[in-house]
Amino acid sequence: MLNFQRKLSEMEQVILENMKKQNTVLWLNPNKTDELPENHSFSFQEVINAEKRLQRFSRYIQAVFPETKKLQGIIESDLIEIPKMKPFIEKNAEKPLLGKLLLKCDHELAVSGSIKARGGIYEVLKFAEQCAIEKGFIKETDDYEKFKSEAFRQCFSQYKIAVGSTGNLGLSIGIMAAKLGFQVTVHMSMDAKKWKKDLLREKGVKVIEYESDYSLAVEEGRKQAEHDPMCHFVDDENSIDLFSGYAVSALRLKNQLEELNIQVDEEHPLFVYLPCGVGGGPGGVAYGLKALYKEHVHIFFGEPTQSPCMLLGMMTGLHDKIAVKDIGLTNRTEADGLAVGRASKFVGKLMEPILSGCYTVDDEFLFESLKKMMQHEGIFMEPSSHASVYGPIQLLKEGNAYIEKYELTNRLHQATHILWATGGNMVPQEQREVYLNR
C-alpha cells in the first residue's frame, strides 16, 4: 500500500481506481487559490528577465534562422480561431461548447516546431550569454549578432551542453546549441522517434539512445554531466531557466488576445488546455497566465491514460515520490512527448495553488483528433498535441462541479477556450502519413 501525503477524498479514490483501469478521468485541484506561490525559488521577475534576454538575442536569432525574420527574431506562434473543430468536440462531449475556440499554434514555432522552442532555446541562449560575459566577449548593451562570429563559436566549442529527452527537448537544445558552436549530447529515451535522432546527428549532435524511459535517460545525462565542469546539463525536471522561457509565452498571449479584441475578466473566463509531460512546458505557461489573469483563467493539463504523472503526483501530494508504474500503468503511449512516468516536483509544487485540474485521454482519441484536425482545419499536429483537444470535452462531460463552484454557468457563452498545440511542424511527411492512416 502506498503512503500518500494527502488523504484522498472519496471522489479522488474513485479517480485513482479509474486511473488504474486506464479509464479517462478529470481531477479537480482542491488546493487552488489563484495566488502565485510565495516563498518559492521562482518569481515573476524571472519571466520579465527572460523576455528581455530573448529581446537581446533577437538580432542574432534572425541572422542565423532566417525564418524568424518576419517577427524580427522573436520566436512566437499565432493564436487562431478553429471553429470547424467545435462539432467534433461537441459530438464527443454530447453537449454544446459555448464561447470561442482558439488554437495556440506552438506546433509551428520557428526553429524546432514545438513548445520546446520556448524553454529549450531560452536556456541555451542564457548559458551562451553567461559564458560570453565571463570571457569578456560581450556586454548586455552590445549587438548580439556578434554571437554568429567564428570567435564566439571557437569559445563555445570548449563547453558542452547535455540533456535527457523523449525527443522534442533534445531537438530544440540540439539545434540551438549546435548552431552556437557548443558540443552537444542528447540522451534519448526509448520513446524518441528515429527521425528526431537522425536529424540531430546530421547537425553534429551526439545522440545516446536508451532502452528505458525518460526518467532514466535524464538520470544518466545528469550523472555524466556532473563529473564535467565544462558541461551544462539542461535539467528538464528542475530547471528554472526552462520554466522561465516557457512562461514568457503568457506575456505574448496577452498581447495576442488584445489584438483579437478578446476580453478576459470576471464576465469573460479564459480556459486553457495544455498537454503535460514532466510539467515544465505547461507549468511555465500556466504560471505566466495565472500571474496575468488571476482567477479569471482556468488551466487544465492533459495526460495520456498510461502516463498521468502530474495528476498522480499532485493528487497524492507525493509529486516525484510516485510514478505511474506504482499504480500498475505502463507509461507506454504513442504521445511520445508525454511519455513521462514521474512528474517534476519543482513544477508540481508551483502548480498547487494555480492549476484547475488534470484530465487523462487515451491514445485512440489522439489519433481520431489528429485526423479531424487535418480534415476540418487543414492543420497537422503530432499526437501529443492533441491531448489539448480532449480538455473541453472532459470539462463538459465531467466538470459540472467546477463550473458550479466558480459560478461560471451564466458566463460560458462569453468564454474563450484555448487549445495549446505543442508540436508538429518538424514531423516528416512519411511519419505524418503513418499517423493519418492509423
Ligand SMILES: *Cc1c(COP(=O)(O)O)cnc(C)c1O
Ligand atoms: C514536451 C512536450 C509536451 C509537454 O511538456 P513537458 O514540459 O514535458 O510537460 C507536450 N507536447 C509536446 C509535443 C512535447 O514535446
